Amino acid sequence: MKSIAVLPQGTTSHEALLYLMKGEPCRPVFYKLISDVFLATARGETDYSVIPVENTIEGSVSMHMDWLIHEVDLPMQAEWIYPSVQNLIANPGEFADGKGGVDYSGIVKILSHPVAMAQCGHFIRSHAPTAELETVGSTSEAVEIVKNNPGKGWAAIGIELGAKTFGLEIIASKITDHQNNFTRFVLAGPDKLDIPRVSIGSKTSVLVTLPEDFPGALHQVLSAFAWRKLNLSRIESRPTKKKLGTYYFHIDVLEPLESVLLPAAIEEIKALGCQVRILGSYPTYTYEEEKAEVQ
Numbered sequence: 001m002k003s004i005a006v007l008p009q010g011t012t013s014h015e016a017l018l019y020l021m022k023g024e025p026c027r028p029v030f031y032k033l034i035s036d037v038f039l040a041t042a043r044g045e046t047d048y049s050v051i052p053v054e055n056t057i058e059g060s061v062s063m064h065m066d067w068l069i070h071e072v073d074l075p076m077q078a079e080w081i082y083p084s085v086q087n088l089i090a091n092p093g094e095f096a097d098g099k100g101g102v103d104y105s106g107i108v109k110i111l112s113h114p115v116a117m118a119q120c121g122h123f124i125r126s127h128a129p130t131a132e133l134e135t136v137g138s139t140s141e142a143v144e145i146v147k148n149n150p151g152k153g154w155a156a157i158g159i160e161l162g163a164k165t166f167g168l169e170i171i172a173s174k175i176t177d178h179q180n181n182f183t184r185f186v187l188a189g190p191d192k193l194d195i196p197r198v199s200i201g202s203k204t205s206v207l208v209t210l211p212e213d214f215p216g217a218l219h220q221v222l223s224a225f226a227w228r229k230l231n232l233s234r235i236e237s238r239p240t241k242k243k244l245g246t247y248y249f250h251i252d253v254l255e256p257l258e259s260v261l262l263p264a265a266i267e268e269i270k271a272l273g274c275q276v277r278i279l280g281s282y283p284t285y286t287y288e289e290e291k292a293e294v295q
């Protein structure tokens with residue numbers, strides 16, 4: 001059975017993994033921090049890692065993509081999106097106003113993952129503007145800390161599965177600023193994995209480093225894709241971290257690497273003097289409304 005490193009039980013990452021695998025047996029191995037999730041597979045402790053790479057409202061994209069580029073060599077094997085529905089979670093009854101409602105003025109501190117916290121900015125400003133905000137490694141870590149500190153006026157932002165995992169209460173549900181809040185996840189690891197879902201297409205993620213002092217280099221790189229009618233879904237520049245002002249271009253092409261035209265485009269880009277690294281060529285999956293089965 002394949003082992004998959006993921007953030008702790010009750011996180012969005014955990015629920016997203018359960019959704020992707022659709023009840024197919026796999027062994028989730030929980031790690032407290034996303035850096036430990038990456039390292040687990042890089043060190044061979046697990047077969048795959050679940051990495052959140054982009055969010056509709058507040059992307060964790062840069063830091064996590066930088067890890068895939070600079071810190072570990074783990075090919076991307078699948079990509080899928082999953083909704084992030086955040087709630088305000090507390091110890092049962094702690095903020096009850098005695099009339100069946102919630103007394104938000106009693107909230108002294110709100111804990112969550114920084115991305116989840118940022119997704120709920122409007123709610124926090126309007127309901128608990130004076131609360132101290134503390135960021136932790138994941139939404140479920142926030143829920144666990146709140147559980148262990150009853151009576152102090154602390155609340156967590158997390159998903160329903162997080163509240164259930166620790167037996168806490170949702171005191172305000174669906175508090176994200178925008179209801180269409182999705183996170184894009186990547187499964188990274190050395191080998192391909194059979195996924196029990198129907199993919200909606202394929203992507204190849206390519207990292208291109210331009211030669212220095214070559215006017216129009218980016219234009220020529222993009223032309224190599226354009227005249228072959230290769231569809232791009234992302235182009236993003238990231239610092240090489242080697243020299244100030246030098247960048248990689250992270251380009252996602254909506255085509256598998258084994259297609260006829262993509263290898264030719266890559267050869268053309270190399271012939272321009274660019275360095276090309278393939279971060280992965282993988283199936284992509286969309287979200288279909290259904291609840292992940294919790295194992």
Ligand SMILES: O=C(O)C(=O)C[C@]1(C(=O)O)C=C[C@@H](O)C=C1
Pocket residue numbers: 007010011012013014052055060084113115116137138139140183
């Ligand atoms: O803390 C969690 O629940 C996570 O799965 C992490 C994470 C992220 O890193 O972006 C994933 C999705 C949520 O939107 C918020 C946080």
